[in-house]
Amino acid sequence: MNVLVVYAHPEPQSLNGSLKSFTVERLVRAGHDVRVSDLYAMGWKAAADGEDFLERDRGRRLDMMKDSKHAYVTGTQAADIAGQQADLLWADAVIFQFPLWWFGMPAILKGWVERVYAYGFAYGVGEYSDKHWGDRYGEGVFKGKRAMLVVTTGGWESHYGARGINGPIEDVLFPITHGILHYPGFDVLPPVVIYRTSKMEDARFAHVREQLGQRLDGLWTDAPIAFRKQNGGDYEIPALTLKPGLEPGDGLARGFEIHLQRRDS
Incomplete structure (x- = not known):
């Protein structure tokens, strides 16, 4: 299988650097073809702007959606964008590895998403009626592909628990797992999260690598997060609100959890 690793950390000798190397070695040893987009090493341009569209008329107002679609359709995107899109289409699975900075991904990785997910490629596709x-949330160009986050954080696991001060890690990562990944069609696996990274003695590092290795071995067999499909019948269209009676519990549930299928459904 083909695996793309999109990696965002500025220090090769960091914990993240070691885990990225371990990931590549484990996958290659298992017989997979692996490509790595090391964004800092590539000097990736994070800001999405008019320079991404090579034939844009500089004399008129920039329209990010229209100009993005035109450049994608006509093959006049910046070369680095087109290259990453080709890698995404090549991949059967994509691993996004990054440290959790201020409750989200590093700016360089967010910029990768904003530039590579062109209009007409990752969004703005399909029938609207x-x-x-549209082909969104379980449909789209990445339908049938798998994605998984490998995330490091300095906080303790309890800080990101159900009653933790930072909020449950599933909620913190929801804009990425549900939005950036499920939206364009990926089957999204539960994230691999490494906590309290400043306390990583040798014995714990060996344990972390073993746990990561098991998740890499299950990249094609582990069950994905049970996100609801937008056009699968659970949502009112075009309001895109969950139909009554499908939410868990007493019907008063709100927030992210209602977008997960119930086990009895």
Whole structure:
């Protein structure tokens, strides 16, 4: 299988650097083809702007959506964008590895998403009608591919627990797992999260690598997060609100959890 690793950390000798090397070695040893997009090493341009569209008329107002679509359709995107899109289409699975900085991904990785997920490529695709609202949330160009986050954080696991001050890690990562990954069609695996990274003695590092190795071995067999499909019948269209009676519990549930399928459904 083909695996793309999109990696965002500025220090090769960091914990993240060691885990990235371990990931590549484990996957290659298992017989997979692996490509790595090391964004800091590539000097990746993070800011999405008009320079991404090579034939844009500089004399008129920039329209990011329209100009992005035109450049994608006509093959006039910046070369680094087109190259990453080709790697995404090549991949059967994509691993996004990064440290959790201020409750999100590093700016360089967010910029990768904003530039590579062009209009007409990762969004703005499919039929829009009163029965089908675009190929989104379980559909789209990445349908049938798998994605997984490998995230490091300095906080303790309890800080990101159900009653933790930082909020549950599933909620913290929801904009990425549900938005950036499920939206364009990926089957999203539960994230691998490494906590309290400043306390990483040799014995614990060996344990972390073993746990990561098991998740890499299950990249094609582990069950993905049970996100609901937008056009699968659970949502009112075009309002895109969950139909009554599908939420868990007493019907008063709110927030991210209602977008997970119930085990009895």
